[in-house]
Amino acid sequence: MAPKSLDFTEEFSNFVPEERNQAIVNTPFGKGIVIRTRNGDKKDVNNPETVSIREIELTDWTKPELEANDFKGGISKPHMLYSPTDFPSISPTVDDDVMTQFGRGKIVEIRNDDRNTHVVKLSSWRLAGRSSVFCYLTSKECTVMRPYRFYDMDVFEKVEHANDLKKDATSKFSSKDYDGALEIYAKAVDTVRYVQHGKDSTNELRADLIVVMITCSNNASLCSSKKKDWERTEKFAANSLVLIDALESKKDTSKIRKILNNDGIKDSQLFGTWKVKSLILIAKAQMERNDTSKAINTLKKALESISLYKKEGDNMSKQLSAQEKDIRRIRLECSQRIKLSRKIEKERAKAMFGGFEEEKKDFSEKKETVAKQTQIPNPPPPIRSPSEHLSEGDSSTTNTRNSTIEGPANIDVPSETKTNKRQSSKKKVVFADGTVPGSHFSLLQEFAVGWAAW
Template identity: 45%
Template sequence: MTTSRNAADQAIVQTPYGRGLVLRSRPDDIRETQLLEWGDDQPSSSPVSRRPNRAPSMLYSSTPFPSVPVRVGDDVTCRFGRGVVKNIDRVKGSKPSLKYTIELKSWRLNGRSSVLCYVNQCDVVRKHTLSEMDVFEKVELAQSQKAKATGYFSKSKDFDKALKTYATAVDAVRNIQHDAASTNEVRSDLVLVMITCSNNAGTCCIKLKKYEEAVKFAQNAEVLIDALYNQRGKKIHTILNKEGTIDAKLFGEWRAKSYMIIARCRICQGRDEEAVGSLKKAKLAVTKYMDGINNTKNGKTSALEKASLKSLTAQAKEIRRLLVECAEKKKANKKLERKRAKAMFAVKKTAGEDKENGRPPTLTSKSIDRKGDPQSKTIEAPLPPEAKGDVLARQRKCSLKPSRPEGPAKSVSFSEMDQVNVYSCPDESDDDQVEGRPWYSEHKEALVLLGIVAGFSASLLAMRRSFRQ
């Protein structure tokens, strides 16, 4: 059966050389057919085998080749127009035949409702490119691409392929809102696809560590949600609510998901303050709709509300976990800053403080100016090894000398090398001091007697002078 086709309805036919695509028909009934399988079964050394960057093989013939066998999912044309094969049934009888169930794409009922027709014969045609699709086909393409991307993400964990497929879905419906053929139902489908695909693409970017791209996808979803929120009660919002997308999902789950994607990216980038701000917004959105569902009159909640409440509860737990993580990181950063500041501006402890902490006193030396006097503000520095050895030797020698019982109690100070008082160990070369005592302490009695004799002699001389007179 031959049907009338436009330029986009190019038939796929079965030729003696494999499947072919009829590009156009000339006025003299010569058909230009591009061979799709030419050379696939030929050896690589054959001159007719397919080579890279080789021009497609063409067949020019006036023979009307039959259509290729029809399969489920093929684009076909029939007497009612263009559509997609949904099912194939075999009809029993004296002459067995096939019955094809086709969902028409060339015309539709009110809204987005499609039409099914049942025919016995149809011709396979190539699929439309994106530029050739109408608004309904673009939405359906986006929905099918979204389903494929979800499979790549959840099953095969191929995040790169999932990201590309989500991006393809978004590109398919990017500009259909400006199409004159768009209906409110189509625009509502557009909103759902754009929001969900943007959030899912942002999640893929996090897995691939593309944080700035993830933030952009999440912000796109946030803009769409805000625009829809400002249009509450109007046609598109009403259609979404009527078809099962309630406000708790739209403005609770999906909005919170966008904020959480941004927060995760900021945490990975070390920008914890921005992450906390996004998490607080997500918490506000989740709490609002959780309280709304829990405070429903008479406690009667629908199945959709129960499902949404479960998702919101899981999001609330994740938000709390992320907030705790941010708080711990902030606390650790402050502790690290204090440690750095302490290391930068630390003051060396004195010998007394070291002794209180149970550590041996630190041997230090004062800085002396050019005149030899200690400066008013000194910087303590560790003694060189040879100086430490001398000081320790002197200390050891002083500690071995026996102390006299009649003398005052002796003490040795190690805090200052140059501070030697009457109680410190004297230098061996010092002849004026012995064992830390004044020189006259050992001749005290002799000095007293000498004073008495001198006084007695002076009195005798005075008496002689008085007798002479």
């Protein structure tokens, strides 16, 4: 047997969970919510039945002295009222959740007639084809209930709640309250994100769930783009695209797709405008995050979808044309960003290696200057021998004596010199003693003659 200090059986034996349907009532201390009802052990003398104790959380408690005593560590505790009295309900208004004798529902209209008729749309009734049941009651027949919390809702109520949130978020988006709209759109997505279908779930319900998931995810992505939150922009749009691609892969075999088509959501809207909207938002987020190559590929997919579902006479044709313009504008911006990034890279490279390039340029210029200076445009004039000076008047001797200092092998001999050589080769001059001009012996002889004359 466990020690007395660890035995909690008696302490929690009377534990009663919170009621799923919690009424909102008027008490002498203000408005309150009936959290739970306990069946007491004591019996009234005049009433043989067990006395029920209602545990009421007061929401309009305004006594400051009691509020000050309840603050401990910065946390305010709710003020509770325990009473056997069955307090009356507060007056119902439009959009209030109410409990009626026919089930739970929501007031959609209060008519100004003799009976002050309250039109209630019942949510506890599930009819085929999304048919709704309405009942017309007086205010006394409607008990106002606390709205269901997330964990209290079934699948139908979650989808319906998400659609209500979508309407509120759309009104905030229209007034350019992007923060408020994003918060509500995200809440709507979270409401139906992890829905567990049961046996009573219908294909119509699944179709409604897909629609609210796709539209709210795309709208949340659009709100994030308005706030320049590109990470969440891409994530929300990617969630929408996953659902669209999964539905598109099943093609004509999908029953949900047929239901959506019958509801007026054609393929040009489902796989056209909705899909293109997701792709455009993803591409824009990728571009803003400097991933332009992925953005261009994403835009190509969007153009492919437009080419498939853009048809003349279709209701979505104008919207697809507007989206096509947005795609081309974003694509042009991507190209400009790519050019700008390349220009910045070139400037950085020039800043890092510009000195080396200048030195290389100076070296090439110096190399060209030296090459020009080393070139010999014309060969040097021939050096004539003393015999040529002595026989200057003899033309035949001048033409035949062409002993010069040989220059570089690559220097061309002038054309006149070549002609003289040809003529000298044809006419050979021989002195009277048998020597040839220019030979070793004739040079010595000429030198001796000159020396004797001197």
